[in-house]
Amino acid sequence: MTELGKTGAYPVAVGTSLGGALFIPRNVAIVVVVSAVTALIALTAGGFWLSNFTQAYCIVLALLGCALLYGQLGLVSLCQWALVGAGGWVALRVYHSFHPPFVVTILAGGVGASVIGMLWGLPALRMRGLYLALVTLMLAGAFQVLISVTSFPVGGPGFLGQVGMSGNDRVMMARPIFASSDTAYFLFVGFMVMLAIFLVETHRRSKPGRAWALIRKNEQMAMASGVHIVFYKAWAFALSGFLAGVAGALMAGLFGQLDDSAFAPTDSITIFIGTLLGGTGVWLGPFLGGILTRFIPALLIDYNVNSYVGLLFFGMALTHALTQAPEGLGGQLTALAERLYEKFKRRRTS
């Protein structure tokens, strides 16, 4: 990061303004990589695979939040997928009540999950480490019980929006007009992923990012240097919840409805494992981790292999990541790319 963002006569270090200069290699890399992967998938995949990659992108969104909490603050959240469910519930509820434009529905889901995430986070603000992980796991467990009793709204009357046993009058949530086909919807979700990566990166490189780094290093020190610990921690929980909520709303848009059996605590655990597999140091980590989290199970379904083999794979990959590769897949690939780039530059100058 050698570039200095210049505003008027005052040189401002990268990160003080909103992320600094725009055309730095990282930002270019985000646009190029995400667009290329999205375009490649949109051109080649169809039906089953397109749906799975759309889900994978929703997981990327949720995982970005999880990676933010773990990477910036060292907080282990084991309820991220439950927050996706909460966001999806709010989005469906808002959709069936008001039929607003799709983007508003997404924002409603995001804000809803963000508020819930913050409320969940508040008692946890005093907790760190293992206890936070346990509290969030308990929340994920409680959410599963709650959602399997209440179910997701399907357009029926009342607050819960249920339609009774037959299920014939279920109303599906409509996709936006500009993205009604599967491919267009996938591209739309891909664009959302790119925006989300920029949102997180901007946070990481500006004031909140520095506050988080200080809090992670030493809370007393952070407090002494005037960092409002409660505010910035709550902000991190809110941002992470927002991303999860957007993911939930997009999932609801993909299927038109949500299945209440799909929000078990295991899924939240898988999200966290995906976070560790991808790594949290660079943005590429959550991107790859999220895709992997859905790609492996989809591959097994495609080849008609028992889906539990996926757990076997994730278990082994997790053990490997923890003992051998703490920087994760994203970290390893970024390091490789940087090495190649250096080599390339040296050859050109010599």
Added chain:
Amino acid sequence: MNLLPFVASGIGLGGIYALASVGLVILYRASGTLNFAFGAFGALSAFLAWDLSNNGGVPPPIAWLFGIAASTGLAYAYGRIVAPRMAHRDRVVRAVATLGLALIILGALAWYYGVGIARRIPLPTDRDFIVLFGVRISATRLVALGIALLMAVGVGLLLSRTRIGLAMRALASDRKISATIGIQVTRIDSFAWLVNGAFAGIAGILLANLNRLDPPFLTFLVIPAIASAILGRLSSLPGAFIGGMAAGMIEAVLTGVPEVSHFRSAGPYVAALLFLTVVGTGQGVGARE
């Protein structure tokens, strides 16, 4: 409304939760690792016991012992081989690492034995029962409670009366100083893993009898068990025992209240959450991260 029958059924479940949470606390106190693979160890033990006696023609008691030995052995191997390599990482990472082990065991069992098939392990005590306050309590439930009590007391005596128990208590209060004064940390750690594996094996077989023999179900026994252990602040054995009994009772009694019976399995979680929010983590082991 008469809730007594539900209390009776809660005795068995409470016993198992108590067994599990005492097993978790023993290991957590000594080595600082919260074992998310506890339920998976139990599932392994239960499936081996069931497979050997059902398909292998082995007499049931020997099959049970074999199952318990397998989970104990696996836990010991993990404590001896993998855990020392993770010892320098912080507590969350070590706990997450056991999650990896849990997924490996769960994946393998579910792949090999299948999921969602109605199975359970029959025990000879199933047909006996006693009648207490007009309520029939099956002998297996009493056995579960008895085993839980016996093992908790046994472990309490082990900690307070033996050399190895003294070493375990020393590790619980300070690992570095314990190592300096010559306690073999890895040996004590792996012993704690061994105890943990044995508890898991027994709890798994009992739960596979009282409820059902299903890999995911048994593996996720660990979540209510952790909730119960939290009620004991992850450090007190009597606390963990009472927490386990309470969690089992809450879950069973809620079955009898129609308004909330759908939410019953959230009972232990909500109790643990309330406990953490109201009472806090205290100055216990959790405070020293």
